[in-house]
Amino acid sequence: xxxxxVAFSKLTIAKGGLNTSGLNTVNLIAGTSIQLxxxxxxxxxxxxxxxxxxxxxxxxxxxxxxxxxxxxxKTGNTDIELPxxxxxxxxxxxxxFSSPDGKMNSDSQYIDLIQL
Numbered sequence: 001x002x003x004x005x006v007a008f009s010k011l012t013i014a015k016g017g018l019n020t021s022g023l024n025t026v027n028l029i030a031g032t033s034i035q036l037x038x039x040x041x042x043x044x045x046x047x048x049x050x051x052x053x054x055x056x057x058x059x060x061x062x063x064x065x066x067x068x069x070x071x072x073x074k075t076g077n078t079d080i081e082l083p084x085x086x087x088x089x090x091x092x093x094x095x096x097f098s099s100p101d102g103k104m105n106s107d108s109q110y111i112d113l114i115q116l
Contacts, residue, residue, distance in 0.1 A: 016105035048074035
């Protein structure tokens, strides 16, 4: 039988017309605390007050977490505490934005695979 794998960096979590972000990064602070940063530049379709949505997928257990409208686009960064049972595991991270009225999203962007 073929041994299929999923290219997680190519998964689309959200699709829409809002502007995405230029540079996105994720860094481990300590334990299961991570910091995410994004470019706050807004183009023709977007707003400083767009909500930031973050998706995390544990590569081992395949358990996912959605942090919806965690902060506003204009803040440029946020710290997130992932479940303590994820310590030592690898986690896939995505970001996408939602309009203040919740009617539009941006396309999702894969940030990185991080080792907790």
